[in-house]
Amino acid sequence: MVGSLTLRPESPSLDLRKWGTCNLDLRSGSSRPATCIVNGPSASTRADVPAPSTGTATAEPSAARLPGANALERPVGRRQWRLPGRGDLPRLVRKPARWTLLAVVLVLLAMLGHLLATSSSLQWGVVGHWFVNGGILAGLVRTLYLTALAMTIGIVGGTVLALMRLSKSAVLSLAATAYIWFFRGTPLLVQILFWYNIAAFVPRISIGVPFGPTLISGSTNALVTTLVAATLGLGLNEAAYMSEIVRAGIMSVDARQTEAATALGMTKRLAFRRIVFPQAMRFIIPPTGNQTISMLKGTSLVSVISLPELLYSVQLVYARTFQTIPLLVVACLWYLVVTTVLSVGQHFVERHFGRGESRKRSASFMERMRARQFDQILS
Amino acid sequence: MTGRPADDEPILRIDNLHKRFGQTEVLRGVSFDVHAGEVLCVIGPSGSGKSTLLRCINFLEEPTAGTIYVDGEMMGHRVEGGRLVGLRATELAMQRVHIGMVFQSFNLFGHLTALQNVIEAPIMVKKEPRAEVEKLATALLDRVGLAHKAHCYPAQLSGGQQQRVAIARALAMRPKLMLFDEPTSALDPEIVGEVLQVIQALAIDGTTMIVVTHEMGFAREVSHRVIFMDEGVIVESGPPNDVLVNPSHVRTRQFLARITAPVTRAGAEGTT
Numbered sequence: 001m002v003g004s005l006t007l008r009p010e011s012p013s014l015d016l017r018k019w020g021t022c023n024l025d026l027r028s029g030s031s032r033p034a035t036c037i038v039n040g041p042s043a044s045t046r047a048d049v050p051a052p053s054t055g056t057a058t059a060e061p062s063a064a065r066l067p068g069a070n071a072l073e074r075p076v077g078r079r080q081w082r083l084p085g086r087g088d089l090p091r092l093v094r095k096p097a098r099w100t101l102l103a104v105v106l107v108l109l110a111m112l113g114h115l116l117a118t119s120s121s122l123q124w125g126v127v128g129h130w131f132v133n134g135g136i137l138a139g140l141v142r143t144l145y146l147t148a149l150a151m152t153i154g155i156v157g158g159t160v161l162a163l164m165r166l167s168k169s170a171v172l173s174l175a176a177t178a179y180i181w182f183f184r185g186t187p188l189l190v191q192i193l194f195w196y197n198i199a200a201f202v203p204r205i206s207i208g209v210p211f212g213p214t215l216i217s218g219s220t221n222a223l224v225t226t227l228v229a230a231t232l233g234l235g236l237n238e239a240a241y242m243s244e245i246v247r248a249g250i251m252s253v254d255a256r257q258t259e260a261a262t263a264l265g266m267t268k269r270l271a272f273r274r275i276v277f278p279q280a281m282r283f284i285i286p287p288t289g290n291q292t293i294s295m296l297k298g299t300s301l302v303s304v305i306s307l308p309e310l311l312y313s314v315q316l317v318y319a320r321t322f323q324t325i326p327l328l329v330v331a332c333l334w335y336l337v338v339t340t341v342l343s344v345g346q347h348f349v350e351r352h353f354g355r356g357e358s359r360k361r362s363a364s365f366m367e368r369m370r371a372r373q374f375d376q377i378l379s
Numbered sequence: 380m381t382g383r384p385a386d387d388e389p390i391l392r393i394d395n396l397h398k399r400f401g402q403t404e405v406l407r408g409v410s411f412d413v414h415a416g417e418v419l420c421v422i423g424p425s426g427s428g429k430s431t432l433l434r435c436i437n438f439l440e441e442p443t444a445g446t447i448y449v450d451g452e453m454m455g456h457r458v459e460g461g462r463l464v465g466l467r468a469t470e471l472a473m474q475r476v477h478i479g480m481v482f483q484s485f486n487l488f489g490h491l492t493a494l495q496n497v498i499e500a501p502i503m504v505k506k507e508p509r510a511e512v513e514k515l516a517t518a519l520l521d522r523v524g525l526a527h528k529a530h531c532y533p534a535q536l537s538g539g540q541q542q543r544v545a546i547a548r549a550l551a552m553r554p555k556l557m558l559f560d561e562p563t564s565a566l567d568p569e570i571v572g573e574v575l576q577v578i579q580a581l582a583i584d585g586t587t588m589i590v591v592t593h594e595m596g597f598a599r600e601v602s603h604r605v606i607f608m609d610e611g612v613i614v615e616s617g618p619p620n621d622v623l624v625n626p627s628h629v630r631t632r633q634f635l636a637r638i639t640a641p642v643t644r645a646g647a648e649g650t651t
Contacts, residue, residue: 254486256482256484256486257486257488257489259439259482259486260480260482260486260487260488260545261488261500262439262472262475263437263439263475263478263479263480263482263549264475264476264499264500264504264548264549264552265472265473265475265476265500265504265505265552266472266500266503266504267468267469267472268468270503270504274499274503275488275499278490279488279489279490282490353490
């Protein structure tokens, strides 16, 4: 480490401890430049830094020390010498728990890597072959649109339910509460099976005047196909969960926002649409992203009603070829690919609705990646 | 000030206003007029009903009894066949357009920039063309000294800056009457001045306003009339030099004695 070092106190990634020993005498108010000593592996370099005009620099002389630093330091400021302290011990001894855990994790990772590379049942060639197979891809597409359909029902239904629960009408509020009670209180798998077998409960579905004449009538079995049963099962269950998310989001917006909007002549409706809901979105979006990811994986439940989505497509193949493990790996890989894409998408949507939230503009994805790399280089 | 003669039709007429929250009677018969261009300061101990009075004027709280006329129009009600009929929500909203309100806690819309905060209501409520509104909003932000902060979000502004944006937001509706509900109470002492200066400038320009405040110096310098309220009634009302300097009621004297500190601070405040 040779050459002069420019200290920029405003740079968040610059941690003096990572560079070496730095003794800044903050007590003396003199304008004399403080001395910074940088301990490299072999060389020791002096870099002059301007004396801090304010007392904001946070250099901790005793903690800022790497193993191998001289116990007796070059005199800086009023400090003449000091005894070796706890900070002078090697990091290994200072943080035994962390280093032990690190060792355990590394061994486990090595074992996992070895298993993945050498296992005879994995058959990476088979995985590669089925990963891009037409039947599997068709299953993936079904999984995707089932997720989209169910989430659409969930978000729209959830918003309606949330507004009903927040309504002043006791009947609406109670109806929404009962809905949520039922759909959250029974297992999703049971609900899916129920919708699949709905024809046994309601054999015919008719449109007409309630308790009066019928206009159109049809067999339930013809109307509620496997796909409809799966969509209803997943979507209606999701609506119950989404309603709680939407309700919490709306309630988290300060009532004074509505008050200010009202004072400006906005009607309740307009104030909700223009002022409250956009701000509620900031609280609604992150959990909705989680729900979408959860829904993507949840669609695998409909394999029980033989809807050939991703999991069932995979099952169909391994029932024939007995390559169970490689095909389950194919399914896992596709789920991972899609959830990763969804996570990145969620990040950008969150950033859009989080505008105005913090004092600074939130750093973009690329900015954070660059900052992380820079930190890694430093440490 | 360019006010009309005092015998002219008042901008605001409040007649025997009552407000009850459950068992507590917060306002117990308040009546007064405010004329065009007049600056009225309302002072009084906390819990005396000052804020409730302001919130009743624009029907954020519905009065229990009494009538309020803004520029000759009755707030919240209409006479139909000799009886009072409550207005529909949309009609009431249109009445509120004429009354600007500035809150103690600013209440800027957090998801909108300063400029967007100002243009939101004129565009969405008054349906004015965006280009015109933006021009007006920019001028208003410039008037409160924040043209350079037009594209900042409220979280990026200081309390004083937020309150000045809130004033611009209320002015953008071109109200006939401005209500200020303790506009500086949530601010750090050194920032209070910048907000009071903006309000004072508005007063000099002839804006009709009611200011609920604890800044006695401001009240003395800027207002034409001061009302002292206690326990839901107007105890004393008159020119600031009478009410604040030579109060005729014991309760006024006691209240002023308790908050002598602001009077001394006021000297520095009113030098603009």
